[in-house]
Amino acid sequence: MTTSTITGTPWHPEDEQVDCASVKALRREMKKCINELKKSPFYRDFQIQFQSSPISRRIQRLLGSKSKMQMVIYGIGSISECKSSQLQLSLAILMKKDFIWVGEIEVFDPILSKTEIKVLESLDCLVLYVNEEGRRQALEPTMFFMPHCDIGLFNNLLEANWKPNLLSNVFIFGNSLDGHLETLFYGWEDNTKRKFIWPVLGHVLAAETFTNEFKMRAITYGGSHRTGKVSHSKNKKRTGKDTSDFQEDCEHSFYGLAWHVFSPLTETVMGLMRWYVREVLFRL
Template identity: 30%
Template sequence: MIPSPSKTLNSNPNEAWTLVNRRRRRGKPITNAASRSKTLTPSPEHKTPSSWIPTDSSTDSERESKLLARMESAIRELGSSRFVHRFLSRYRDPQIQKELNKLLTPCLQIQIVAYGIGSIESYKTPRLPLALALLLRQELGVRAMRPIEVFDPVLSAVECAVLAALGCRVITVDECGRRETAMPTIYYMPHCEAMLYDNLLDANWKPVMLRRMVVIGNSFGVYERYVKEMRGACGSVALEVDGRHLLWIRRYVREVEMEGKENGRDFKEDEDEVELFKAFHDLSWHFFELDDDADMGEL
């Protein structure tokens, strides 16, 4: 049972966009221009959907039980945090509710798709974003009755079993983000690489499809500012290529920080929110507002 809820801090934008690869450790930042240029070079692995099997196909009931207990603990911890109070206050804000209601006008159901969660067995930090996705589904209530669809190429068979126990459905194809949005969908993508966001936009590069989407992920605005600052520096071309759809669509995006400040206070210095900072810093809601006749350009 997920409890009813009872910490984002501003970050260095240079560390906000991380690489998702098949053996990556969740949340490890790309720390300099040279490494960004190297790791963000487009590769077929991130361009084309492919079949997928867990990295570790062995099952173990004891590991599953221990991991489920850790997830339940993470849900309780997050559910009682000030961060979730601020997150849900933002979610209930009339501005967010208006955007969600527009999304749901032709349909009463909304799907949550979570990409890039990370290894929930190996590290605590990935368990917190998954816990937040579950709390968000609970908050959406009857509007989100479908299972949360989850994918990360690092997931093991044990992690897949625990996700199923939590009411999620593991996607069995590595979509590389290239999912066409057929129904209202919240794409939950904390700290994914720019290329994954860009693939998602490319697969939905029509106004009618973009309007069906909401992206909860790293700030598009921060990425745009970072690319402008990097122009002419090592790696800037790769950044613009990997994020070209993301950069172009910014003019049609209403971006809202994922959480508000509590009593006007910024919690980036609070020691008790360090773990939550790692999991949730620099995230925003992104709503797409464009007419059917919007010029989508040739990218």
């Protein structure tokens, strides 16, 4: 059951036909990916990190008397073309199986094909036929699963929930907002550029003042640590590589992620924070 308000533009996949053979092949591929991830050092460490971090207690407080919260996946990408998309979807599905508080999963990405939709539905995911552009109001506790999504989507989500009773229901798993903003503001000393950034990121900037972010610890394999930055692009295509590259694929797919919960005070204070952050931004 949907626990949030859905509004947006009606959407339908562009392709007209479903190839049954492609559906079967992709479903096998997804099942293999889910099983590989479940057995991987990444997933074991992910579970340990979650259980030992303050975020697990925050979720219990967020749920209150409810037993589960809905998961909404935005920007998953093409699971038929992109290994990162397959891995990220696999993580969401494993969370539903292994984390008792995760309820039904809804998915939207405007690039999904009919074949991919069939596979998603076979994995017990509900595909949305409305492009919300991230503007989902959380009437009840809702997890938004958004690894490596554009920061503008984060801003839309926060704007749609810019009231204490709504924002306190929002729980985001996605890129570290601190890291996102640091990257975006590098070299943006020009005041004209700041004026461009404010309408797109104003709510993200203001929410930083009452965001509780819990970064995922970098995961190491065999004692080695990846020190270079990994691209956040969803465009890394499947290459038919063997499982020896699975670790690298995990690093690429889950780099720089964090859990986010919000502790807003009052609507008046939230408005003042937007005004204050805007003033500071243009006076730098």
